[in-house]
Amino acid sequence: MTRDTLDRTLKILAVLTVFTLPLWVTNPSYLQILILLFWYAYLTTSWNLVGGWAGVLPLGHSAYIGIGAYTSTILAVNYGISPWFGMIAGGVIAAIVGVIIGVPTLKLRGAYFALSTMAFGEGLRVFVENTDRLGSCVLNGPRGICIPLSNSFWNFQFMDKAPYYYIILIMLAIALFITWHMSRIRIGYYLNAGGEEPEAAQALGVNVAKYKVIAMAISCFMTALAGTFYAQLALYFYPKAILGLDLSFEIAFIALIGGRGTLAGPVLGALILRPVSEFSRIYLSSVLPGLHLVIYGLILILVMIFQPRGIQEPLTRFYKWFLDKVTVSRG
Amino acid sequence: MKRTSLWRNGFFGVAALLFAVVMAVSAGTAIAAKENVVKIGNIIPLSGPSASVGVQNQYACDLATEMINNAGGIKSLGGAKLVNIYVDSKSDPTVGVSSAEQLINNDKVNILSGCWNSAVTYPTTQVAEKYGIPFIVPVSVRNTITERGFKYIFRIAAKDAWWARDQFKFLDDMQKSRNVSLKTIAFVYENGDWGVGMAEQWKPLAAQYGYKIVLDEPYPSTSSDLTPVALKIKKANPDVLLLTSNASDAILLNNTMAEMKVKVKAIVGTGGGHADPMFRKNCGKNAEYMFDVVEWETDLGKAGIPEVNAEFKKRHGYDLAGESVDAFASVFVIADALERAASLDPKKIRDALAKTKLCSGPGMIVSYDCVEFDETGQNKNAGIVMVQYRMIGDSLERVSVWPESAARKGFKTVFPMP
Numbered sequence: 001m002t003r004d005t006l007d008r009t010l011k012i013l014a015v016l017t018v019f020t021l022p023l024w025v026t027n028p029s030y031l032q033i034l035i036l037l038f039w040y041a042y043l044t045t046s047w048n049l050v051g052g053w054a055g056v057l058p059l060g061h062s063a064y065i066g067i068g069a070y071t072s073t074i075l076a077v078n079y080g081i082s083p084w085f086g087m088i089a090g091g092v093i094a095a096i097v098g099v100i101i102g103v104p105t106l107k108l109r110g111a112y113f114a115l116s117t118m119a120f121g122e123g124l125r126v127f128v129e130n131t132d133r134l135g136s137c138v139l140n141g142p143r144g145i146c147i148p149l150s151n152s153f154w155n156f157q158f159m160d161k162a163p164y165y166y167i168i169l170i171m172l173a174i175a176l177f178i179t180w181h182m183s184r185i186r187i188g189y190y191l192n193a194g195g196e197e198p199e200a201a202q203a204l205g206v207n208v209a210k211y212k213v214i215a216m217a218i219s220c221f222m223t224a225l226a227g228t229f230y231a232q233l234a235l236y237f238y239p240k241a242i243l244g245l246d247l248s249f250e251i252a253f254i255a256l257i258g259g260r261g262t263l264a265g266p267v268l269g270a271l272i273l274r275p276v277s278e279f280s281r282i283y284l285s286s287v288l289p290g291l292h293l294v295i296y297g298l299i300l301i302l303v304m305i306f307q308p309r310g311i312q313e314p315l316t317r318f319y320k321w322f323l324d325k326v327t328v329s330r331g
Numbered sequence: 332m333k334r335t336s337l338w339r340n341g342f343f344g345v346a347a348l349l350f351a352v353v354m355a356v357s358a359g360t361a362i363a364a365k366e367n368v369v370k371i372g373n374i375i376p377l378s379g380p381s382a383s384v385g386v387q388n389q390y391a392c393d394l395a396t397e398m399i400n401n402a403g404g405i406k407s408l409g410g411a412k413l414v415n416i417y418v419d420s421k422s423d424p425t426v427g428v429s430s431a432e433q434l435i436n437n438d439k440v441n442i443l444s445g446c447w448n449s450a451v452t453y454p455t456t457q458v459a460e461k462y463g464i465p466f467i468v469p470v471s472v473r474n475t476i477t478e479r480g481f482k483y484i485f486r487i488a489a490k491d492a493w494w495a496r497d498q499f500k501f502l503d504d505m506q507k508s509r510n511v512s513l514k515t516i517a518f519v520y521e522n523g524d525w526g527v528g529m530a531e532q533w534k535p536l537a538a539q540y541g542y543k544i545v546l547d548e549p550y551p552s553t554s555s556d557l558t559p560v561a562l563k564i565k566k567a568n569p570d571v572l573l574l575t576s577n578a579s580d581a582i583l584l585n586n587t588m589a590e591m592k593v594k595v596k597a598i599v600g601t602g603g604g605h606a607d608p609m610f611r612k613n614c615g616k617n618a619e620y621m622f623d624v625v626e627w628e629t630d631l632g633k634a635g636i637p638e639v640n641a642e643f644k645k646r647h648g649y650d651l652a653g654e655s656v657d658a659f660a661s662v663f664v665i666a667d668a669l670e671r672a673a674s675l676d677p678k679k680i681r682d683a684l685a686k687t688k689l690c691s692g693p694g695m696i697v698s699y700d701c702v703e704f705d706e707t708g709q710n711k712n713a714g715i716v717m718v719q720y721r722m723i724g725d726s727l728e729r730v731s732v733w734p735e736s737a738a739r740k741g742f743k744t745v746f747p748m749p
Contacts, residue, residue, distance in 0.1 A: 028436040032429075144424065146454050148479075149461055159461075234428055235461070236454030241425045 055195020068227025144238025259310025663694025
């Protein structure tokens, strides 16, 4: 077996594994953990379009998750519109908001962009927590919204976990494809150039700010879809769960630890950090609530010191070494 | 170039980790030994801001469960024992929802119970409804919990709206039995969520009972001077004054009214600040004869209360409270339904619960006569007790006076207030 064949076989196996997983994992609780894992991987992949490629650090992405969840839910509860359409509507609104926020702030460098996105995210949370009604739409302030039960594909509600699993898996696959595709066309090169050396890129005639705003719009659109997905999965959400800093930070942490600006980084980051979070939540949260963020912080410091490009790098090296070793030993 | 190779290589890592997860999963799903038990999943706050009430809830459930199991368990199920599984909700709705999923899917509980905080109960009961597992709500009072057309949710405690309803029922009963005419009414309440919500419920009731509203006065609970409010009450001169106050403002308003010699036929509080021990200490004689609503008091004249309360106090060092009594009674309601269902089929348990009419037995130490659910799953008899503040010796005490069947022995309502 040559190195390439082995590589290809392993990849096909991996894809098959992921797609057939619900056939073996029948316990809904474990499936739920996997769904949330992919949900985070998807969110981080979306975040990565701005946070990774465009060289800025957005720390308010939970705002767009909230916009997605609230838009589709309000449309479904008040007007009977299917969450599938609500999802797109939420995405469009999030993209517009993203552009409005992005145009003035993406010109800022370093901490200023991070701070202004953070302020927007927190502002939105405070606003929603203090608003019971917005016109005819019920937001319920801090109490959140319950989505009425009605299991059907049209209503984006399923009795089993498997449909949710496949939906988020396909969403993740599409997000990864978009990222991969963007990295191969002009916008990807412009963003990368603008993220690393904005002056040099501008001197070469690249309109860095414009491409950053485009990336922001795509990222916000995709993030909002995840908001709708979460709302339909849990059938209940409230501001503290989907808006606010905790979630925004978690996404950024996953990306930074996994490997910012890479394709595999967000997925690997989610795969490694989500279990840490689940376990610390289950076993340690009564002692120290929010401990998982502290653990993330520690991991982040270690990773930044020893692997500034994220843990995807040593893992990739290990994989290459493994491929070489296996193929060499076989002949 | 570099990116595509990362894509390629990273995916292997994904697969490897997923394999690990699968291995862990299959190892974890060993089949547990089958025993003759009924599992009750309790989702209650055991840490965080509501922990103290959550723990009291747990103690009360444990005591009730022990009493039922010692008396032979569920006889129609071959003496099956009740087993409580407690999960900490941390007062967080998201944790409540995921715990309910966990309890239903992993622990395979037969019945769920909880969650104390209305905010947690509201979404968590929806999970139970989705899976068709009966859910007993001992205490959460938010109206809407039983107003969604759910079939598997049963609430023991009175809903929010019934506090207001019983305040008016009490006044009506007093008018009739004491031949006192009450024509005008004044509403004075703190301007937060709770006070404003109560006032919204008072208004239609006042119209229904034919009162004339002579004052409708929200005030900020943080005020350091309530003289203007007291003056307005004096000027409006109502027959009845309904109050919803937090602790410090309840004390301040009461003492200011006493200083100004505001005379009203009946002052009725809505728990909260008026039930605070500080209120008793700081108002003393100024608050004598005032009324307050509460769900339960240790002095209720019902059989069984002294024994259960003594046992509880022996174990934990403090008295039962209204909320722990609801939790205590809820376990007996579950046992009663299981006895009649004679099955662990959730649908049959649900149907048996819907037909509940539990009027006697060691669990019925509640202030009313029977637990019975209406078609929404609300305990239709859940009642409120009216207490009247009375000076006993040197101290102001809360004496249960109404409904008269539950009044403290040797005490009668003093109405109108002298």
